[in-house]
Amino acid sequence: MSARFPRRGLCLVLAAPSGAGKTSISRALLAAEPGLHLSISATTRAPRAGEAEGVHYFFRDRPAFDAMIAGSALLEWAEVFGQRYGTPRAPVAAALARGEDVLFDIDWQGHRQLRAALPGDVVGVFIMPPSLGDLETRLRARGDAPAEIAHRMAAAEAEIAHAGEFDYCVVNETIAAAIATTSAILHAARAATARQVWIPGR
Ligand code: 5GP
Secondary structure (H helix, E strand, O other): HHHHHHHHOOOOEEEEEOOHHHHHHHHHHHHHOOOEEEEOOEEEOOOOOEEEEEEEHHHHHHHHHHHHHOOEEEEEEEEOOOEEEEEEHHHHHHHHHOOOOEEEOHHHHHHHHHHHOOOOOOEEEEEOOOOOOHHHHHHHHHHOOOOHHHHHHHHHHHHHOOOOHEEEEOOOOOHHHHEEEEEEHHHHOOHHHHHOOOOOOO
């Protein structure tokens, strides 16, 4: 951030049905943008192979998660696939005040709550797979179990029903184009006059 022209950070929310390519897009943005940090969620679900505490999630048991809710330590939380997921408040508040941006990999429920918790700070991007058939192919390629795939396909249709609540919708025809479009959205949102702390009467 420029010292002469300070701006408030923003919250870039990427939501998508599972397998739509959201993880690849978020990885590419985080690698390319030094001022963009990933919000690490807390969850009650068990770690998958390769997932590490504090890197992919903060893994918490139900009593510890509920204590965070009671203590207002979460900006938002939701139950997804029978498990609880939530966004720790303190790191987000600190980043926005420093003029840095936070990337969120959360679902539509989290997006809706985050907009309510941080009015004006949220830019929501919904990532669409080019077709639901493609989505099923991608889930199979990822090695998910058939029952899990059926469950996630039903959940995908439910997620897509909320696409209209987002500011932007990016159809992931090719990963390179989807990354470029999402990056353009981030850059334009950073330049919004509403974010420029130094502009009088903004
Ligand atoms: P997974 O278990 O596959 O990592 O995530 C399952 C779902 O939970 C995804 O749709 C993901 O976007 C959502 N999710 C992850 N973290 C959060 C969070 O902090 N808040 C909300 N509301 N959803 C989350």
